[in-house]
Amino acid sequence: MPTEMIILFFFVFMFLGVPVVVSLGITSVVYLIAINLSPIVVVQQMLNSMDKFTLLAIPFFIMAGGLMQQGGISRRIVTFAKKLMGPLPGGLALVVVLASMMFASMTGAGAATCAAIGSIMLPEMKKDGYDEEFSAALQSSAGIFGPIIPPSILMVIYAIATDTSVGDMLLAGVLPGIVLGAIMLLVTFRISLKRGYKGEGHFSLRELVLSFIDAFWALLTPVIILGGIYSGFFTPTETAAVATLYSIIVGMFVYKSLSFRDMISILYRTMKLAAGILLIVAVTQAFGWILTREQIPQLVAAGFGSISQNPIVFMLLAVVMLLITGMFIDAVPACSIFAPIIAPTAIMLGISTVHFGVVMVVALCIGLITPPVGMNLFVVSSVSNIPVHKIIKDLRPFLISALVGIVVLVLVPQLSTFLPDLISAK
Secondary structure, X not given: OOHHHHHHHHHHHHHOOOOHHHHHHHHXXXXXHHOOOOOHHHHHHHHHHHOOHHHHHHHHHHHHHHHHHHOOHHHHHHHHHHHHHOOOOOHHHHHHHHHHHHHHHHHOOHHHHHHHHHHHHHHHHHHOXXXXXXXXXXXXXXXXXXXXXXXXXXXXXXXXXXXXXXXXXXHHOHHHHHHHHHHHHHHHHHHHHHHXXXXXXXXXXXXXXXXXXHHHHXXXXXXXXXXXXXXOOOOHHHHXXXXXXXXXXXXXXXXXXXXXXXXXXXXXXXXXXXXXXXXHHHHHHHHHHHHXXXXXXHHHHHHXXXXXXXXXXXXXXXXXXXXXXXXXXXXXXXXXXXXXXXXXXXXXXXXXXXXXXXXHHXXXXXXXXXXXXXXXXXXXXXXXOOOHHHHHOOOHHHHHHHHHHHHHHHHOOHHHHHHHHHHHHO
């Protein structure tokens, strides 16, 4: 079957409203029938792709995030962030960004970050006189840190799809997440000054210390996750399991905000979310086998090569393509589909797979706030009861800040590779 037919079938199903995972599965089966191969090959490829111990990290990180959200951790993080940045002009807006970054370092998911922090901060910002659409746009944008700052489910998926070290990918998101957060904080501060948003209360070192002590067990989570991996004490998958156990202990016995009934509910949600993600991974791996058989990665490499052999030009072109992709396809299937196609070209041009992976994940995360798919927009819309089209009009400065951030990441690869290289050298 010609390459054009594979792509045509896929997009026809997509535009008919068929879910991405089903579109990929049907396209794979049609392809095999067309070349006189048994459709059982699709099942074999799916099973082969699931036979990886590393994939267990995904349900564990999802469950850990749910436990943290339910176990009172998000509220304590917000309180600590308010004591730290609340007194500054636009203090509550700055708290949204900082608290989202901190919560992202524990959950690895954008939607969870938006729901957990947004449900606390958006009512407070409304009460304090902040424009509702601005607040919702800010929270949607701050949610993109979820899949960037480790632990990141999207980083795990990229690592598996490209045979890259999961540990390196998780650590590689630290500095880029901080840089993107700093840019968003500056933009938020400038907008707050322009609109006259005031701070909340007065800075008190005593209250800051007390809030830090209260949030200490929550803030220890990312230390356990990254420390466990890079001390060599745990593998990334074992660290995810330890993070889950730690979240249960903190939620039930330290903060006492988590009940056994809550755990049953969280386990059920984890099973649903993990099953959906792992099904996507399995089907996209089968589809990836077809793409490889049709030599599509080589065709992509030749296409990019005909435009330019410059690594920076290639990265910028890839970013544009991924930004457009993120507007129509959710980050998880997009990463599973495109990582094994584009990453080989990056390697041929001398680009680190870790660096390219970070840029790819960030580009797809921007898709979380770009319509029509924009998952974060719909989560925040649900939390705030503000229609999505009203949120979109205040997104522009935050989108621009994210785009500036990704250009910085493309031009300065050391932001992505410094920490993994530092650990590897030890």
